[in-house]
Amino acid sequence: MRSDKLTLPQYFSSSVGKKYLMAASGLVLSLFVIGHLVGNLQIFLGAEAINRYGELLKSFPELLWPVRIFLLAMILLHIATSTQLTLEARAARPVAYSEKTYTKASLASRTMFISGLLIFSFVIYHLLHFTFLRVHPEYSNLIDMKGRHDVYSMMVRSFQQPGISAAYIVAMFCLCFHLSHGLSSMFQSLGFNSERSRPCLSQAGAAVAWAIFLGYISIPVACLMGWVNLP
Numbered sequence: 001m002r003s004d005k006l007t008l009p010q011y012f013s014s015s016v017g018k019k020y021l022m023a024a025s026g027l028v029l030s031l032f033v034i035g036h037l038v039g040n041l042q043i044f045l046g047a048e049a050i051n052r053y054g055e056l057l058k059s060f061p062e063l064l065w066p067v068r069i070f071l072l073a074m075i076l077l078h079i080a081t082s083t084q085l086t087l088e089a090r091a092a093r094p095v096a097y098s099e100k101t102y103t104k105a106s107l108a109s110r111t112m113f114i115s116g117l118l119i120f121s122f123v124i125y126h127l128l129h130f131t132f133l134r135v136h137p138e139y140s141n142l143i144d145m146k147g148r149h150d151v152y153s154m155m156v157r158s159f160q161q162p163g164i165s166a167a168y169i170v171a172m173f174c175l176c177f178h179l180s181h182g183l184s185s186m187f188q189s190l191g192f193n194s195e196r197s198r199p200c201l202s203q204a205g206a207a208v209a210w211a212i213f214l215g216y217i218s219i220p221v222a223c224l225m226g227w228v229n230l231p
Helices: 008-012 015-045 047-058 061-092 112-131 137-141 151-159 162-189 198-225
Strands: none
Touching: 008 015, 015 047, 015 061, 015 151, 015 162, 015 198, 047 061, 047 151, 061 112, 112 151, 112 162, 137 151, 151 162, 151 198, 162 198
């Protein structure tokens, strides 16, 4: 007799399982985005605060690298499941409509895959810029009075360049445009959304997304406007 109960591999290879994996990885990455923002905002507390924060992260490589590997795995899982679901959706409707009507789907929901790819491209640049110091290797020589890497001066020098700040702001717009729909759909895929709670969660997701956007862009804007200066 055939059982209707799916094994874990069968479940996670189904559309429902892939949506769950995409939502779970999205939740992890969203929490990281918020935590990373809290760390970066310490630039407004001065050089001592953010340089101490940077040194603290570097002091625990046995913890830092497993976290980085885990986040990379979540990014790859998120990309893989979203790509598979996008291809499945297109295969289920092989003939495009002659006239498309988007009565319910928002622009953010229709461009999730594209915005996701743009965000991934920015993440690679961001890591090369601020983490591995390949874009501006000269910033690796910035040392503060206590012998620590001068994260504060590195950020200020970078964001005082209009091109870098503009690229950063555009990337943050793409990220939060992605999150404005992704946060609400995440709760739905994880089973926390209902007909009654859907409007509230949708509005809350959008509010959180744009609060993140304002938080992140406040840093390059402050550097460009001279509100945050080199020590």
